[in-house]
Each structure stands twice: as C-alpha cells, then as structure tokens.
Amino acid sequence: MxxxxxxxxxxxxxxxxxxxxxxxxxxxxxxxxxxxxxxxxxxxxxxxxxxxxxxxxxxxxxxxxxxxxxxxxxxxxxxxxxxxxxxxxxxHAGKLNWYVFGLTVGLCVIAFILVATIAGGG
CATH class of the missing domain: 1.20.5 (Single alpha-helices involved in coiled-coils or other helix-helix interfaces)
Incomplete structure (x- = not known):
C-alpha cells in the first residue's frame, strides 16, 4: 500500500x-x-x-x-x-519345363491345403 x-x-x-x-x-x-x-x-x-x-x-x-x-x-x-x-x-531362364514344374508344384501345394482343410473339419 x-x-x-x-x-x-x-x-x-x-x-x-x-x-x-x-x-x-x-x-x-x-x-x-x-x-x-x-x-x-x-x-x-x-x-x-x-x-x-x-x-x-x-x-x-x-x-x-x-x-x-x-x-x-x-x-x-x-x-x-x-x-x-x-x-x-x-x-526365369525362358525354358518351358521350369514353368510347368513351378505350376505343378503350386497346384500341389494348393490341393494339399484344400484337402487338409476339408479333412480337418475346418
């Protein structure tokens, strides 16, 4: 203040x-x-x-x-x-047999997964 x-x-x-x-x-x-x-x-x-x-x-x-x-x-x-x-x-060598081999392996893997899924009940 x-x-x-x-x-x-x-x-x-x-x-x-x-x-x-x-x-x-x-x-x-x-x-x-x-x-x-x-x-x-x-x-x-x-x-x-x-x-x-x-x-x-x-x-x-x-x-x-x-x-x-x-x-x-x-x-x-x-x-x-x-x-x-x-x-x-x-x-990728340009050889047809390698392409067919890769396609076959891929289809086998897909088929195995489908069979395992169906057989497993899932």
Missing amino acids: LVALGGIWLAWAVYVKRLVDYEQLYQRFKPLHTLFKEQFFTEKLYHKVLAEGYLLAARDLYTVFERIAIDGFINWLSSAVVKAGEFLRVI
Missing part, C-alpha cells in the same frame, strides 16, 4: 506540480525504464532459449529420422528388389 501511495505521489509531483523534471528523471532511471519496458526481457529469453532450442532439436531429430528410418528403409527396399530380381533371373 505504501509503495502504491509513493507511486501516486511521485506521479503527482512529476506531472502535476512539475517538482521534478521528467527528462532528468527519465535519464537517471533509463536502465530501469528499459527493463520494465522490455518486460524483464522474458520474451527475448523465451525466444532464444525455448523457441530456437525447440527448432534446433526438431531439425536435428528430423535429420536423424530422415537418414536412419526413411533412407534406411528405402535403401533396404531397393536392395531387396535387386536381390529378388537376381533370384528370379536365375529361375
């Missing part, structure tokens, strides 16, 4: 009665004025520490995720396709 009354008295003395020169008072307390005007520099501190820190961490995490997860998966997938192509190149 005493501080509030002191502030009221100071405002009255400076602005109403002109007992103290406003410019002289301003120059004397300029650092304090700047501190209050800039709200104790909390916004600048927040921006420097939290906002820029968050953006830096997000950029680094994105880079790590991009290199490890995305690039790793794409590289693995492309090498798997190349290996599958190499394997199929060996099997």
Whole structure:
C-alpha cells in the first residue's frame, strides 16, 4: 500500500506540480525504464532459449529420422528388389519345363491345403 501511495505521489509531483523534471528523471532511471519496458526481457529469453532450442532439436531429430528410418528403409527396399530380381533371373531362364514344374508344384501345394482343410473339419 505504501509503495502504491509513493507511486501516486511521485506521479503527482512529476506531472502535476512539475517538482521534478521528467527528462532528468527519465535519464537517471533509463536502465530501469528499459527493463520494465522490455518486460524483464522474458520474451527475448523465451525466444532464444525455448523457441530456437525447440527448432534446433526438431531439425536435428528430423535429420536423424530422415537418414536412419526413411533412407534406411528405402535403401533396404531397393536392395531387396535387386536381390529378388537376381533370384528370379536365375529361375526365369525362358525354358518351358521350369514353368510347368513351378505350376505343378503350386497346384500341389494348393490341393494339399484344400484337402487338409476339408479333412480337418475346418
């Protein structure tokens, strides 16, 4: 309460009665004025520490995720396709007897599954 009354008295003395020169008072307390005007520099501190820190961490995490997860998966997938192509190149020799053999084996597997399912009661 005493501080509030002191502030009221100071405002009255400076602005109403002109007992103290406003410019002289301003120059004397300029650092304090700047501190209050800039709200104790909390916004600048927040921006420097939290906002820029968050953006830096997000950029680094994105880079790590991009290199490890995305690039790793794409590289693995492309090498798997190349290996599958190499394997199929060996099997796919252009000879009709291999195609008939593969078709026969596939039909036998399907027939076995159907018989096992029907005989098993399922």
